[in-house]
Amino acid sequence: MRPRQPSVSAIVIGASAGGIEALGALLPQLPADFAPPVIVVVHLRPDTPSLLPEVFAERCALPVREAEDKLPVLPRHIYTAPSDYHLLVERESAIGGSDDGAYFSLSVEPPVRYSRPSIDVLFESAAVAWRERVLGILLSGANDDGARGLSAIRAGGGETWVQSPASAAVATMPEHAIARGAADRILSLAEIGEMLRRVYCE
Template structure:
């Protein structure tokens, strides 16, 4: 049986939201990012599977749809509260224990670089209970192992309802491997994220 999908605020003490998406993710991310309020103090990090060799226009694409500043993550850059970061194309994005990003060009995971698993597994070690991981639409199993690690270390996990996703393969794989604290459609997820505010650090 799926966890309750009623609208409720994200977990208390939240400092990091990590979002993974693939096929169908451009539209889904637009809905999710639009919901984030200007008062959100958590850092938001996004991995969207992109074709290698092409520059990312994601910060520009979502600029008018998101109230928070958006940027592409840079190597050795400290994570800033209330900012949305996107993984650059053809690099794995990692979160280091010192609160900085690092980029690598190690082998693709599920044919993808950046990898959702790499982000989630490294971020889970750095943020533990202060982290929320979100898996959206996609056509691979990337993110399932990372989500399991997030939950193992005390973080929270939301997964898009596979039956209502543009491509349900990735959220279904995440649920099968890791389970979830909440299974939501996009309107429910947006409504819950809209409740974020100045209390995340409390």
């Protein structure tokens, strides 16, 4: 296991089947002084608007909003991907590892792993935007989306956590990431929440 990064500019989270329940347990654990922005992709039906901000807003101490094209990525926020768009992160500046200049980009490129939004697309863009200053977390899901993107984060020097298959409602997604060697840590939801609070609160 590599040494843990002391700080991050952003946290990206991916989930699919069983993921809304996992996020419902995890995101409310983050207090109002939780510093890094949290960016979430969940596989959604393309013909149904995402209701995730409404689902989580009343339960979370942090503001929750749906990402929009060219919207700046701000600290102490939770962002969710809209349905039927890939969500990417771009940066106008890469000076000093700062998150200055980070903003969202939406894409209607074809689905990846049968999904749009795709976890891999978000994770790979975050690996480019923030390099060693991004934490990727992969939760419950029924396919291999996210494993490649998690590998990209790890290859760029970022840290990667995977929900333990035993604690996931659907273990396929975590298992693919683990088999690929993409996980720095394999943790239960309770452990993920505890570590996030301990390491990244201001």
